Amino acid sequence: MKKEISRKCEHDRDNCPVKDVLNRVGDKWSMLTVIMLADHGVLRFNELHQLIDGISQKMLTVTLKTLEADGLVSRKMYTQIPPKVEYTLTSLGESLVPSLLHLYDWANTHMPEIKASRERYEKNISL
Amino acid sequence: MKKEISRKCEHDRDNCPVKDVLNRVGDKWSMLTVIMLADHGVLRFNELHQLIDGISQKMLTVTLKTLEADGLVSRKMYTQIPPKVEYTLTSLGESLVPSLLHLYDWANTHMPEIKASRERYEKNISL
């Protein structure tokens, strides 16, 4: 098979971008947050809170902080009462979107197969 | 911004393929396992164990079972002593690879920016 793919981290435990970035992408809320921002452009905290179904306040805060630290999301705060904070994707964040949508489309396309496979698997187990 | 992207799961809590598939993709070892199999074609249990640096036996077992249940990996067992089991990607699994590599390439490309951003962020925190 295609050996050229193999430019990864078999023996580079501390410096593996795959693990690192994918742990970020793969956490429970980061990707949905990025997609929402890609979709809507600018969003305030509470707007995100409502758009991302099921997220808790705490996790939204944590997720946004992490994304900001990574430079994927930028945060603009208006010092006023009541406070107002706007979140947008940075250009780095935008550059992630195509890959995410690629994956998203795969998920949408193949979800029925995966579900069917899981059910078959369960039945075979319970025999 | 591009509103057409918005074909996702704002209010579809139980049937969101993004969450589901990405929790799979994003778990600690699944993606690396798929990439290894994409890379090498056929691998035995212990070969995977050695290729995927840092994975424990238990997690490799769990990961492979999950991938098999989802229909991404197929498992061929030779009933002999000592046992021999071969893992390969199914065609469904293969269809995931391009998306994964897309993401992988993004990670490789932008890792320096992310690291730099994190360091800037840390410094600002500690001021």
Add this chain to the structure above:
DNA sequence: CTGGATCCTATTCGATACTG
């Protein structure tokens, strides 16, 4: 409105020991 701080639970995961 936008969070920070705290408590508590569930899940994840590694280490270890054992098996056909």
Add this chain to the structure above:
DNA sequence: CAGTATCGAATAGGATCCAG
């Protein structure tokens, strides 16, 4: 060789209350 079983530590994540 290819797992299974069990234990315990660490982490993630939700609920709640509080604050500027």
